[in-house]
Amino acid sequence: MTETALLEFRAVNTHYGAVHILKDVDLAIYPGEMVCLLGGNASGKSTTLKTLLGMVTPTSGEVLLDGEVVNDKPTSYRVTNGVTMVPENRRLFKRLTVKENLELGAYLRDDKEGIEEDLENIYELFPRVKERLSQKSGTLSGGEQQMVAIGRALMSRPRVLLMDEPSMGLAPALVQQNFELIQQIHEEGVAIFMVEQNANMALSIADRGWVLQTGRVVLDDTAEALLSNPELRSSYLGES
Amino acid sequence: MMSTSLAPRKLFDQNWKRIIFWGSICALSQVFICLVGLPAELDRRILIKSTLSLGYLFIIWVPLVFGYVVSKMVELEGIENPKPGPADLLSGAVTGLLGGLGLVILMLGIDNFDLRDPLLNWNPRLFRLLTFENGIGFGSMVWLLSGVGLGTLGAALHQMTSRIRKMIAYATFGLFILAVLEDVIDDLSEGLRLEWLSDMIYDKKGGVTVTSAIVIAVVLALIPMVTRGKIKEKVTQYRSNEEPGDQQRNSIILFALVAVVFLVLPWFLGGIVNELLANVGLFLLLALGLNIVVGLAGLLDLGYVAFFAVGGYTTAVFTSPNSPWFSPETHFGISLLAVVVMATLAGLLIGAPVIRMRGDYLAIVTLGFGEIIRLLFLSDWLKPYLGGSQGITNIPGIDLGPWEVRGADPRSVFYMVLAFCVLAIYVSWRLQGSRLGRAWMAIREDESVAEVMGINTVNSKLMAFVVGAVLASFSGAVLAAKVGSVFPKSFEILVSIIILVVVIVGGMGSITGVMVGSLVLIGILGGPRQPGLLQEFQNYKLLIYGALLVFMMLKRPEGLVPTARRTRELHQEEYLQDAWLGDDDSDQQEEAGERV
Numbered sequence: 001m002t003e004t005a006l007l008e009f010r011a012v013n014t015h016y017g018a019v020h021i022l023k024d025v026d027l028a029i030y031p032g033e034m035v036c037l038l039g040g041n042a043s044g045k046s047t048t049l050k051t052l053l054g055m056v057t058p059t060s061g062e063v064l065l066d067g068e069v070v071n072d073k074p075t076s077y078r079v080t081n082g083v084t085m086v087p088e089n090r091r092l093f094k095r096l097t098v099k100e101n102l103e104l105g106a107y108l109r110d111d112k113e114g115i116e117e118d119l120e121n122i123y124e125l126f127p128r129v130k131e132r133l134s135q136k137s138g139t140l141s142g143g144e145q146q147m148v149a150i151g152r153a154l155m156s157r158p159r160v161l162l163m164d165e166p167s168m169g170l171a172p173a174l175v176q177q178n179f180e181l182i183q184q185i186h187e188e189g190v191a192i193f194m195v196e197q198n199a200n201m202a203l204s205i206a207d208r209g210w211v212l213q214t215g216r217v218v219l220d221d222t223a224e225a226l227l228s229n230p231e232l233r234s235s236y237l238g239e240s
Numbered sequence: 241m242m243s244t245s246l247a248p249r250k251l252f253d254q255n256w257k258r259i260i261f262w263g264s265i266c267a268l269s270q271v272f273i274c275l276v277g278l279p280a281e282l283d284r285r286i287l288i289k290s291t292l293s294l295g296y297l298f299i300i301w302v303p304l305v306f307g308y309v310v311s312k313m314v315e316l317e318g319i320e321n322p323k324p325g326p327a328d329l330l331s332g333a334v335t336g337l338l339g340g341l342g343l344v345i346l347m348l349g350i351d352n353f354d355l356r357d358p359l360l361n362w363n364p365r366l367f368r369l370l371t372f373e374n375g376i377g378f379g380s381m382v383w384l385l386s387g388v389g390l391g392t393l394g395a396a397l398h399q400m401t402s403r404i405r406k407m408i409a410y411a412t413f414g415l416f417i418l419a420v421l422e423d424v425i426d427d428l429s430e431g432l433r434l435e436w437l438s439d440m441i442y443d444k445k446g447g448v449t450v451t452s453a454i455v456i457a458v459v460l461a462l463i464p465m466v467t468r469g470k471i472k473e474k475v476t477q478y479r480s481n482e483e484p485g486d487q488q489r490n491s492i493i494l495f496a497l498v499a500v501v502f503l504v505l506p507w508f509l510g511g512i513v514n515e516l517l518a519n520v521g522l523f524l525l526l527a528l529g530l531n532i533v534v535g536l537a538g539l540l541d542l543g544y545v546a547f548f549a550v551g552g553y554t555t556a557v558f559t560s561p562n563s564p565w566f567s568p569e570t571h572f573g574i575s576l577l578a579v580v581v582m583a584t585l586a587g588l589l590i591g592a593p594v595i596r597m598r599g600d601y602l603a604i605v606t607l608g609f610g611e612i613i614r615l616l617f618l619s620d621w622l623k624p625y626l627g628g629s630q631g632i633t634n635i636p637g638i639d640l641g642p643w644e645v646r647g648a649d650p651r652s653v654f655y656m657v658l659a660f661c662v663l664a665i666y667v668s669w670r671l672q673g674s675r676l677g678r679a680w681m682a683i684r685e686d687e688s689v690a691e692v693m694g695i696n697t698v699n700s701k702l703m704a705f706v707v708g709a710v711l712a713s714f715s716g717a718v719l720a721a722k723v724g725s726v727f728p729k730s731f732e733i734l735v736s737i738i739i740l741v742v743v744i745v746g747g748m749g750s751i752t753g754v755m756v757g758s759l760v761l762i763g764i765l766g767g768p769r770q771p772g773l774l775q776e777f778q779n780y781k782l783l784i785y786g787a788l789l790v791f792m793m794l795k796r797p798e799g800l801v802p803t804a805r806r807t808r809e810l811h812q813e814e815y816l817q818d819a820w821l822g823d824d825d826s827d828q829q830e831e832a833g834e835r836v
Contacts, residue, residue, distance in 0.1 A: 055691060079694030087692055093685040104682050107675070108694040156694070 004067040006031050006160050006191055007052055007083065012061035014047055021047045023215040024061070029160055034183075034192040036202040036223070038232075039212035045195040046088070048212070049162050052193070053085050054078050080108050082159030089169055090149040094138030098129060098148050101137050105155030115155070122151040125184075143174045150181065160191040167198050179205055203227045251327050254334075259310060263335040266306040267342025273298055274346060277361040278780060280369055285776045286447030287419040293447075294420075294776065295369070303339040303387045307332030307394025329395050336391020340384040347376050407461040414460040419448050420764070423773060424513050431508030495665075502658060506651045514650035516763055518722065519770040521657030522715050524758040526735075527742045528664040528751070529711030534740070535749035536677060537704035538684030539595075540603040542736050543610020546590060547583055547709040549617060549731035551716025554582045556632035556726045557625075563632050565625040572638040572721060579717045580710055586613075587709030588702060595701045598687065610736055618728040631727035638721050647722045656721075660714045668751050671707070680704055734768045741785055745792050747799025756801050761785070 005028035014022045022044050029035055039045045050056040051063060054075040062069050065081055084105075093101050102122065106115045123130040126147040132140060137148055146166070153161055166182065167175045175198065183205050186192050196202035203209055203223045211219035211232060219226060226232055273279065283295035311328040347370050349355070355362040371379030397405055418425070422442055429438040441452045448456070506514050526548060533541045557563045558575035570578075590613075594605045617626055626632065637646025638656060645652040671677045679700040682690035691697050720726050738761075746757020765781050766772025777784060792799070 053692065074696065075691055076694040076696055079692075085692050087689055091686060091689045093682055093689065095685055096681060100678070100681070104678060104690075104693050104695075107679065107682075152693075 003030055005029060005064065006066065007193070008062075008064040008067075009048075009051070010062040010064065012051060012058045012063060014044075014051055014056055015059045016047075021215050022051065022058070025212075025215070025217055027210060027217070029191055029193050031159065032186075032189055032191050033208065034186045034194070034206045035208045035210070036194045036196055036199075036206040037210050037212060038196065038199050038202070038226075040235075042214070043212040044215040045212055046164060049085060049164055049193075049195060052078075052162060053083060076108055079156055082157065083162065084153045084156045084158035084160075085162040085164065086149050086153045086166060088164040090145045092137040092140075092145055092148055092152070095136060097134050098137050098140070099133040101148055101152050102129075102155050105152035108156065114157075118155055118157065122154060126151060142170055143177075146170060146174070146178060147181075150185070154185070154190075158190055160193060161185065163192065163194040163196075165195055165197060167196065167201070175201065199232075200227075251330060253327060254331055259331050259334050260338070262306055262310045263338025264342075266302055266335055266339035267345075269306075270299055270302050270339050271342050271346050273302070274343070274366055274370070275359055275361050276780070276783065277366075280361060280365050281779065282776050283369060285774070286443075286445070287416070288453045289443040289445070289447040289449050291450060291453075294774075297416075299343070300386065300390055303336035303390040304394040306335050306339065307391035308397050309394075310335045310391075311395035311398055325399075328398060329392050332391040332393075332395025333388045334391070336387035336389070336394070337384060338387075339391070340380075340387025343370060343383045343387075344376075344380045347371060347379055351376060403464060406464040410463055411457040411461040415448070415453060415457055418456060420774065422446065422448075424509075427510045427513045428508055430510065499662065506654050509651075511650055514654050516773060518650050518653040518657055519767055520758050520763045521654060521661055522719055522722075523739065523742060523762040523767055524661050524755060525657065525664055525715040525718075526712050526739045527746070527754045527758050528661070528668055529708040529715075530739050531743050531749065531751070531754045532668055532671065532680075532711070533704050533708035534743055535754075536672065536684070537680040537701060539701060539704060540599070541606045541705070541708070542603050542733075542740070543590070543606035543608070543613070544708070544712060544739060545731050545733065545735040546610045546613035547586055547712035548716040548719075548735060549613055549726075549728075550582050550586045550709075551579050551713025552720040552726040552731070553617060553626060553632070553716075554579045554713070555717040555720040556635050559721075560632050560635040562634040564623075564627050569636075572636075572717075576714075576717060579713050583709045583713030584706050586713075587706035590709075591702045591705035595698055595705070607733070607736075610733060614728055614731050614733075617731070629728060631725055631730075633725040635720050635724050635726070637724075645721060647724055653718070653722045657715075657718055660718060664711050664714070665751055665755075667707070667711075672751075676700060676703060730769065732768065738768050738785065741789055745788060745799060747802040750799065750801055750803040753799045753801035753803070757799070760800070761788075 007027075007029045009025050009027040012022055012025045013020065025044075025048065027037075027048070037045055037048060047056055051058055054063075054070070054073060054077070058071060063071050065073075065078060065083065070078060093104065096104070102119060103115075106118070109115055128144060129147050129151055132144065137145065140148065163182070167178055170178055179201055182192060182194070186205075192206075194202055194206070203226055206223040209219075209221065209223050209226045210217050211226070219229065219232060221229070278298045279295035281295065282298060283293045285294040286292075287294055287297060311332045347367065350362055350364075350367045350370075370383070372382065397408070400408075418441070426438045426442065429435055441448055441456070443449045502517075506517065509517070526544070529547075530541065530544050533539050533544070555572070555575050557566055558568060558570050558578050559572060561567050561569050590606070590609045594602055594609065597605055616622055618629055620628060622628070637644045637652075643652060645656045647653065679690065679695045682693060682695055683697055683700060687697055719730075723730075742757040742761050743754055744757075745761060746755070747753025762770070762772065764773045765777055765784060766775070771778060772781075
């Protein structure tokens with residue numbers, strides 16, 4: 001591809017103390033794509049997200065944002081430039097109101113009109129959130145919390161949304177709707193990078209996928225190819 | 241609710257085990273209070289002439305409260321909710337009786353054994369107090385009867401209609417406050433040329449006279465009769481109807497009113513009360529600073545006194561001619577600039593290494609740093625510069641052209657402190673709604689997610705430290721000018737703890753709460769070294785502070801004047817329960833699913 005990747009890893013290695021987590025990982029996320037990262041426990045999925053967002057600094061290799069090396073740039077720089085994360089388990093500010101949560105999503109922006117506009121968009125997307133604006137977010141149901149978490153992330157006008165286990169902790173009935181919601185956001189032009197346990201569901205909507213194993217990328221292919229990959233089917237999709 | 245419940249229990253249908261348990265605790269508390277020395281020490285403070293002293297009050301409130309508690313527990317016990325009746329009164333009476341029995345045993349003990357060695361207050365003075373100098377027989381009679389009486393009265397509080405209960409509460413609390421505030425009211429009436437008023441209420445030797453006590457109690461009891469809850473209605477109506485903009489305007493008007501009162505009041509008050517107000521102001525300034533650090537940013541800083549000390553010492557070095565090393569003898573205004581610089585540096589220096597710690601670790605490390613700063617001021621190493629344990633003396637007052645702020649004129653100190661407090665309140669108020677304020681809130685709630693939002697957590701936390709440090713250093717600067725000298729021992733760890741208690745008791749994160757907290761705690765009980773209105777409490781200050789803190793944590797963790805948010809947080813369970821009751825959960829989830 002000639003297009004510049006929105007986010008890219010070039011031979012990234014990370015360490016927690018002496019523990020080597022990511023080993024020579026190469027990744028690229030292009031604008032408007034939907035990609036997913038699969039992997040078992042302790043394979044380095046969360047570390048990948050944290051490194052993309054700048055909360056973990058790689059020990060070697062390069063992290064690129066729009067083709068620029070951003071290894072030394074803080075998280076705020078990346079958020080300003082369109083990289084946003086929806087944390088695992090949603091992690092709302094439970095004791096703050098829904099409105100305050102949404103406003104904190106736009107923390108780095110100072111265009112008042114734009115923020116108002118985006119708030120309206122979110123109310124349109126989630127009418128239920130609008131009803132609960134002054135309620136403490138910790139009192140919402142799981143589904144509602146998910147809406148607020150995604151709304152909060154959208155408030156920074158992301159170009160790429162990093163999602164850490166979006167379906168974790170949701171009632172089974174909600175998982176399907178959650179994926180539909182992610183697709184809907186994707187259709188509005190936001191690239192999605194999703195770390196997901198529910199490999200089947202994730203691959204069915206994604207364009208491409210990677211499989212991490214103990215910090216190494218062992219598979220890198222289109223979603224369709226991965227879905228039909230017998231090795232993957234046996235290890236992640238629960239089929240023998 | 242009460243009227244629909246079942247018939248009263250039979251008189252002797254009691255949970256004796258529970259009554260004996262609470263009765264013994266009642267007895268132990270009374271004996272403990274006696275042996276701590278509160279009654280003997282506080283007997284000098286007369287509340288109602290020749291009837292009640294503060295010392296006796298400390299014994300008699302115990303059976304009253306326990307009587308109330310025990311009968312309430314009986315009432316709530318079980319699923320059936322029997323109508324309150326004589327059975328509850330009996331349980332209260334027995335509890336009070338057991339309490340009185342405790343005192344009888346104590347009297348017999350003091351009479352027959354000598355335990356003065358470990359127990360300082362096991363002495364004839366306490367004995368005379370308990371027996372009313374009339375022998376054990378008389379004393380026992382009085383305490384047993386009053387125990388029964390007060391216990392029954394406590395239990396009876398449940399059976400009265402709420403209006404009568406309110407009347408009693410108004411009368412007793414009003415009278416208590418009137419008696420406790422005797423000095424202030426005396427002082428104020430003198431300033432207002434209303435001496436006849438205080439002469440009428442109070443006896444010359446202290447204490448309210450019996451006749452005026454009765455008159456005042458009746459008048460106070462009539463207040464709820466006349467108003468019949470109309471005031472409360474008005475207030476809630478006023479609060480609920482207002483638009484947010486109006487509310488803000490109203491709170492500004494309220495603040496302006498309070499400010500005017502505080503501007504005018506000192507002219508009608510004498511030296512002692514002004515001195516008290518100045519101390520309250522100094523601690524309010526400290527508490528407002530700590531409120532930003534702990535209440536808004538959620539950083540538990542136990543070494544806060546360090547910044548207080550930095551402010552005091554910087555002022556001393558820059559203004560005092562006696563400063564051993566560097567004495568430019570500048571004006572207070574110029575030294576204040578130095579204070580800001582030094583406090584900022586101190587905030588950054590202490591903040592930078594500890595800011596990466598979280599929660600308990602932060603508390604412990606700041607505790608250490610607070611002590612390190614004090615020990616540095618005390619050390620021989622810095623003695624040539626800062627005077628070691630001799631400190632720095634001869635700090636001049638603040639020369640403000642037409643008038644001078646100095647310790648001998650507490651009114652001027654009060655105005656000076658007031659100016660700084662207004663500044664601090666304005667800064668806190670503006671910061672709460674600012675971007676930085678929102679960042680602090682987010683960090684307090686969940687630091688990792690705050691980082692994900694793009695908040696620079698390290699910088700924001702350092703800012704909280706620095707703002708808090710500068711406010712504390714202002715307080716230190718005024719203290720130095722007021723007292724005229726600084727010593728390391730003025731900056732003990734106790735100061736940090738007392739400020740924290742003020743913030744917690746007042747209501748964390750709430751500016752009004754912090755104001756009320758410092759007025760009540762510092763004004764009435766006194767600061768770590770400053771006497772309060774009840775100077776007799778001097779030796780028991782820490783005991784009372786501790787008891788108050790425990791009580792507040794158990795019964796009202798959100799503080800005296802909480803912010804709406806804190807109330808929500810701490811009563812979340814009730815809140816959630818309401819939410820669940822109002823909205824069936826499974827229903828809710830399905831609905832949420834449909835909407836997604």
